[in-house]
Structures are given as structure tokens and as C-alpha cells.
Amino acid sequence: MWRPLSGVVLTAALLTSCGGGDGANGSDDASTERGGKGGSPVSVENCDGEKVAFEAPPSKIVTSNAAGLEILLRLGVGSKVIGTGFPPAKGALPDDLADQAARVPVLGRTIIPKEKLLGSGADAYIETFRPARGAHVGPRPQEFRAAGIQVVQLRSTACAAGQTGPREDLSAVTDDIERLGTLTGASSRAREIVVGMKKTLDTVGERVDSVPEEKRPTYFVFDFDAGTKELTAVCGKQVANAVITLAGARNVFRDCDADYKKTGWEDVVDKNPDWIQLAVRNRGSGAADEKAFDEAESFLKSFPATRGLTAVKKDRLLRIRSERTSTPGVANAEAVEQIARTLYPDKFEGVR
Template identity: 70%
Template sequence: MSKLTRPIGGVILAVGLLVTGCSGSGGGSGAKGAASAGKGGSAVSVENCDGQKVTFKAPPAKIVTSNASALEILLRLGAGAKVVGTGFPPGKGALPGGLATEAAKVPVLGRTAIAKERLLGSGADTYVETFRPTRGASLTPTPEEYRAAGIQVVQMRTTACAAQRSGPRKDLSDVTDDIERLGTLTGTSKRAGEITASMKKKVEAVRARIGKVPDERRPTYFVFDYDGGTQQPTAVCGKQVANAVITLAGASNIFRTCDSDYQRVGWEQVVGKNPDWIQLAVRNRGGGANDAKAFADAEHFLKTFPATKGLKAVKENKFLRIRSEKITTPGVGNADAVEQIAHTLYPDRFEGGQ
């Protein structure tokens, strides 16, 4: 299997340590990459994936985000006024009312990845990058070009550093680290703490209901990335944050052992593992009927494609309809997805409310 580089520009940022589920290997990165800052306008710093410390003489004032994930976190932190542009903007229906209104005010510098001329000319002092760009990509400014434009790059370690980590991801500590780190950078640490505490509470409530499910009793789970292509499926591997979401929900990702964040696999491998449940993962289409059609199209493919129509999950209609962004990019949606998956797989344990 060859490693797949996700063609999504942008990188997010690491934050303080807060483990939100099973004690896995995710807890270590937060302590190493934690941000530090003084009061008021004093210096603030974070550590990126390569260990390089990024230091600001004062908290960032003009931020560009590479995609909707980082933008949503900043909006939830109350730091939307600092955002002067974004790439991969959130689609219609992706954010709740108030946040959607705020997001609509942010200039869109690129419907997909931001062209480097627009990024360098944005007037930003900070670029928050969710996914590490492909090495040598023409859209990506060089370090020298960033310096000349006065822009410092801060990476969201949950996704930008995924390929560098060791072992599978089993908790959401990297995600909460990213949120708290953004809070430190923008002077919204109190709000960041409230957000991560809420996520932790939600995940712990799920664990209290489902208990410690032994590996051999966990339903097997396949994330069908419909937008990633149907000729050769894209697997979310152990290093991807989706693996943590699936694990915390009491399921077993059928590709948890592949040593990467994403990999191209063959349908014969999916068939060989014959998952108990399949997540129909599609990217936001604008909400409502558009999203519903995308999920229906993904299901129709699995039910009619010769290689998959005989799968156990397909024959038993064991599908979950959860947008890709909720499990593969860092944000509050990760904890929501844990809850949604667990409720679907263990309905008897959630009878009578949470």
C-alpha cells in the first residue's frame, strides 16, 4: 500500500494537554508542543511538528486559516475578529446559526487551497495550517517567502503532525491541545478551557455507558471516504484522529494497524475484513437535501458495486451517515461523533437518555 497525501491545504495548531478519553499515546504531544504566553501583549510561542518553536512578540492580530476546521475553532473561541481570510471555507449548513453568520464575514482567499500570492499578500501575521502541504507544492510559499511577508506558520498538530507520530491514536488529547493552544495564542484561554472541558465531559459520559469494551467484542468499523474515490478506497489509519473517534466510541477501525494517517487500499482488503458497520463519510455539500443525496449516492454505490454488495454491513444496512469533517479534522465535532457512533452501535446502553 502506498501512502496517500491528502490534497488539503492548511494546518492547525497545538494546545495544552487535556486527555479526553482512553489513556493513549496522544497525551505526550501536548506537553511538548504547548504554547506559552505572558499577560497582555507579551510574547507567545508554540512548537510546530518539526520541533521548531514559533515565537510572537505579541499575540497574533491578523490570522489566515487554511481551512474551515481552524476557522471554526477560532470562531468558537471568540477570536473571529482576528481572522482576515481563509481557504476551504465552511459550506452552507456546516456551522450553527451564529457561527455561520460570523464565518460569512471572513474573506475567502481560496475555495480550496489558497494561492500563495493571495496568502503572502493577505496582510496576515499568522497562517494557521491544518494539514501539512505536499512537499514542493507550487501553491506553498517557501520559508523565505513567509519571512519576507511577515507571516509565521502555526501548525495544527492533530493533523499536520499525524504521519510523524508513533502508534495509533486512541484519544482526543491532540485535538484539545490544539484548541487550548489557539486559545493561548489569541488570549482566549478561558473559553478554550470551557470548550475542551465540555468535550471531555461528553466523551467520558460515553465511556461510562459503554464501559471498557474488550477488543474482541468491539464491532468492526470501516470509514468509506466516498469523496476520496471509489475505484480505490482511501483508508483512515491508526495515526489519523478518526481512529481515536472510532476507538472512543467502542468500535474497531479495520485499518487501525496501517502505519500512517491515510493509505490507499484495495477493495479486496475491505472485503477480507468484512466490517460490521460502515460510515458513509462525505464532505459538506451545503446541508439538507444536498448532503442527503451524497449519503444516498455513497450507499447506492456500496449496494450495487460487485465487490461490496455482499458485505455484512451492506446486507444488514448498518450504515452511519457522518460527514468526513467531523472525524478527520480537529474540532468539537470529534466529541459529537464519538457520541453519535456509540449511540448507534450500543443503543441498549443509552436507553432512557444520557
Template identity: 60%
Template sequence: MRPRVWCGVLGLLALSATACGSSGAPKADSPEASGSTAGFPVSVADCEGAKTTFDSAPRRIVTSNASALETLLWLGAGDRVAGTGFPPGKGTMPAALAERAAKVPVLGKTVIPKEKLLGSGADVYIDSFSSMKNMSGAGDAPTPREFAAAGIKHVFLRSSACAAAQKGPRTDLSGVTADIEELGKITGTSRRAAELVAGMRKKTEAVRDALKDVPPDKRPTYFYFDFDAGTKQPLAVCGKQVANAVITQAGARNVFGDCDGDFKPVGWEDVVAKNPDWIQLGVRNRGGEAANEKAFDEAAEFLRTFPATKGLTAVKENRFLRIGAERTTIGGVRSADTVRDIAHTIHPDRVK
């Protein structure tokens, strides 16, 4: 794939979701098992099934990016985060988490350099994408032996890091909720994780119930337009990307949901052939409402004036969704809010 496109994808996967509703305010840092072995040992598996065991909750955590950091903040484990790569951009964290997130040391503006990660004093590294095939050129990652020599346990967020290994498309948020529950086990915050997951399921189940009598083949078609990946060649989100789960649970049909993998470059002729009912303007957070709206306007204007797309049904009828890229393509606590927001837009009479 073109370097520019994967650079954009890497940045997108690295960022946290933009502000929206939440599953309850985050609690103060008070993990149930902090400083103790209550509830331990616990074991978690990587993408290939190899297990890592924890005899107690970690005291120094390093995260690969802002999305992993945000999940730990929601769990109330933020005080134990000793550093992160791909730090959250301005305006990308929920207001309730922003102040705490800003205090986390930045070990790398992008991928954390190998030497800095190994010398960070961390006892666990939460990795959102290091094992993904499309991230193989993202940096010189430590080997399992080097992690072990540094005393760092390596844990993957499987909903993103293991996407390529998943069998079939993702149609629900079970992988995301499993990650939250797993991080709760590791950090001794399982009760908080259960609360967050319950809140997410309440929202997605309400959407499911509202749409239960809409046959799958009658649900509107949907194209996620990754504006920031470039307009010369569109980048589609495929069946294994979390966005496919979000779109499907929201009661729509991703027009590229049948392509294998998570992202795939396609041609504008492919988009035209699909003629989607709805188009989401996938724009990265610009750090403020005015800047975000300007970017959404630019994405919509491109579709209205580009010869290949100006005749599409969604374009002619102004069926655009202005929902940030990070909110859709990065799994986390707020993914359920995105499901609800999309569902309300495309099924306003059913999802209030």
C-alpha cells in the first residue's frame, strides 16, 4: 500500500476517540487490587494464544498509544501509566479524562523508540497495534526476549492488534468489550470494567431492539470516506476493522464489509458501483469544533464537486454523517456511543 495511506492509518489507529457521550464518569484511581494480590494470578493471551500471567497488578504501565491510555483512564488505572506513545491530540480525550491524560509522560510522539521503551522501567506494555502486519514498518519493536530481559510483560489489545487473524467480519463490539474486561483483570479493576461494559451493552442492545424488525437486506448501505487518507484513491474499511462492527450494529451495511482485512485501497469506480445510501465523512480531530467543522465541510465539498462522486445518491441527497474518524475506527468505551449516533442518524424514527 502507498506509504502516505499507511502513515494516515497508523496515525488514526494511534489516536483516541473524539469527545462524545460516555458510559458514566470515570472513577478516581483506586483499583480494587492495587498493591495486593487479591484476584490474582490472572493470565491473558496474545494473538497467537501464548499466555502471560500476572501475580499482582502492575505498578508501571506504558501504552503504545492514546486509545490504550484512554481505556486505562476509564478503568481508574491512570496513576500507574508511566508513559505513552502517540499521545492524545488536543480535544481528543473526554473532558473528564483530559487533565489526567495530559500528565502522562510522552515517550514517543509516534512509535516509542525501542531503547526508550525497554528502559522505561515499565512492568507491562499495552500494545494496540505492534503485531499487525500493516504496522510492520512502524518501528524496530523489541523482541520477546528483549521484553523479558527488561522485565516488561507484553500485552496486546486484541480488538486492534489481532484484527488480521480474526476469522470472518466483525459485526459487534465483543472484541472491544473483551479488551476492556481483560485490562480490568490485569489492573485489578474488574468491577469498574464490568460497569463500563454493562453501560456499553445497554446502549447497543437498545439499538438492536429498536431495529429488530428491519431485515438485514433492507438496511441502508454505508460508505466510510476516509478523507484524511487522501482523495486520489479511497481507503475502505473492511470487515475485520472495528468500524465494520460499529456500522453493522448501527443498522447499516458497510459497502466494503466483504473485503478481507481491516483497510484496503479501492478505486472511485468501486465506490460509484456501490452507490451508498449514506456516507460518513471520516475526518481526524483537528483540536477544536470550528476546525473540525471546516474539515467536514471540505470533505463534503470534495464529494459534491468530484466528477466521480457528485452523482451518488448520498451526495445528491446530502446524506452525510459528520462523525470523527477516531470514534469509528478505534475500539474503546465510547464505541457504543458511536453505534447509537449512527443509528439515530440513519434510523431517526426508530432510534431516538
């Protein structure tokens, strides 16, 4: 199921695990690379092939939310981040990354106000989700240019709507990690992270790839925070669809030609998924997360339309935070393994 990774050399020295080995150490791991190149020009491509060029790696970066911030921290370039929106909640990151994230100024608890973003002094803005067409959220392109800020998009999520067909692997996510590595002069660290993710995915693939498509269990992501009356379905173009597919399951909404869409419970009842992910956003503590998971589970078990679903009756409910499957990062590979181990426990006997 895994597709070739761009620019990755599979050497033993790079085979780090996806867990603790991918945490940044608090230092700027890119310093040796930059030392050899000085202020060499760098460029990356955004959605629609738009090229974004810098005369030197940007040194003042603002991230739109925790996804971009976490990738930069894992790359070891946290000292370059001067602000973020949608900051990670307490407990969302490993301790070493959380300590670094706590030092990053929060420019907005949600979307960064336009005035703060334009006045931040940033030379690069990492955008995780592109505003919907026609929705003027935040600065316009000409305002970014006037402020000297260039926008770099995480293509795995910002470009999802323009993708052809469903997303079935994490190549777009690993490409984003490598692109930010190129942008910040941390290419070597990016390759280490990507190879660690690949190692995890290969371990899963060796155990589930042989399961015929028709025998793979069906799977529904219940986005509890998006509402219980009008549901938000995770479609084929979303990163979560790749996570589900690589784990050996079938997203019941994989055929809808979008990243998300509004739907109703009648559609879910008609599809009757074998497994349901209770997807809740980080609440700031393990206890608060568990409370939210309990509330989502209680709803499914008490709501007349859902209490008869196969997944609910058989208690096949996975407690996995939304961010681990729907936003790009190392956690995507970890979620693949978590889901696969839950769905196919016999195939992971003896595997640590």
C-alpha cells in the first residue's frame, strides 16, 4: 500500500522509530546544513503548482495551527517559529515538544487575527488548510505581499479538494515534511522522520496488505465535535482516508469526491459500519479527553438511530483523537498502527 517516498535513502543510520526517536531535541538540527550553504535560495511549490521562492531559508515563521508547528518542532527548527494560531492543547505533544511549543507566542487561540498576522514580522506563514473558495478568511494575497510574508501551504490538506481520486497513502504527508525540511534547511532531519514513519507503515503493511478488499472491515469516523445532528463525514480526499486504508479498513465515505461533506445519520445507518472511531479534539488533559470520549460513546449507545449499529452493539469503538488522523504529521503513521492492531490483533501477536 505504501508508495515510494521522494528523496529517501534507506540506510540503516536513518531507521529511527516513529516514537521517541522522532522528537526534536530542542536544538536547531538544521544548523550544520545551513553552515555549509550560507543563505542559499530555497523554493517549494504550493497548490496548483505555485512556486514560492526565498532568497534564504526563512528565519521568522508563523504557523496557522498546531500541525505545522509540530512538524517544525520535530525538524528541530522551533527557534524560527515566532507565532502560531490554534496552539496545541496540553497533552497533545510529547513532553520535549510541548516544552518548546509553550515558548512559541500564541497569536490566536483559533484563526490568527489579520492585523496580528500581518504585523508579526514573519517572512513565512505555514498554512494547513486553505480557505474555501470565495471565503475571504484572513489576509488577501496582496496584503501578504505588502507585509513581506510568503504563504507556504501544507499540500496534504490545503490541496485536498483539487486531488484526483481518494487518498490511499501518506505520501502527501511525508512530502510536506520533506518540503518543510527543504524550506528550513533541515532536509536530513526530515528524511529521518519520514523513514521512521515508513518503518511503522511497512510493519503494518506486512500484516494487513494480504487481506482481500472485500474482507476488510468498514470504518466510520464520528467527528463528535462537528455536531451530532448534521454530521461531517470524512471523505476520500482527506488524510484520514489514507490512515484508514493503510490500517486495512474501508472508510464508509471514501467514495465522496471531497475531503469532508455534510451528511445525515440515515446514511451512516444504511452503511452500518463494522467499526466507529470516536474522534474528539484534544481537551487539554487525559481526563478531559476520556470524558469527551465517554460522551461520544454514550450518545451512540443512547441515540435511537445509532444504538442498533453493528459497531455500537459489538462495542467496536476506537478512541482516537481527531488530530491524529485528520491533520498531517508523524501521528498519522502511529494511528495507522493503532487502528490495525485493534482490527487485526491476531496479526500482531508477538510484535512489539
